[in-house]
Amino acid sequence: MKSLLEELNKQNLFYSGTRDEQEKELLDGYAERWRNRKRDAGRQLEDIRDSENVLHRAWRKLRHKAWPDNPHEAEMVRLTKDWESRLG
Numbered sequence: 001m002k003s004l005l006e007e008l009n010k011q012n013l014f015y016s017g018t019r020d021e022q023e024k025e026l027l028d029g030y031a032e033r034w035r036n037r038k039r040d041a042g043r044q045l046e047d048i049r050d051s052e053n054v055l056h057r058a059w060r061k062l063r064h065k066a067w068p069d070n071p072h073e074a075e076m077v078r079l080t081k082d083w084e085s086r087l088g
Contacts, residue, residue: 031086038080 049067060066070076 028086031083034080034083035087
C-alpha cells in the first residue's frame with residue numbers, strides 16, 4: 001500500500017480517481033487471497049473429518065467428544081468482517 005501511494009505521488013496522481021481505483025484493486029486482491037486461503041483451510045478440515053474411520057468415530061462417541069470448536073471463531077469473524085464484505 002505504501003509503495004502504491006509513493007508511486008502515485010511521484011506521478012502527481014495522489015488525489016485523483018486513479019488512486020481510488022488502484023487502491024481498490026490492491027485491497028480486493030488481498031480480500032480474494034484471504035477468501036481463497038479460508039476456503040482451502042475449510043476444505044482441509046473437511047478432508048480430515050472425511051478420512052476418519054469407524055474406530056475414530058466410535059472412540060469419540062464413547063468419550064462424548066465431538067470435533068472441537070474453534071475457540072477464536074468470534075474474534076476471527078470480527079477481524080475478517082471487512083475482508084468478507086469487500087467481496088460481496
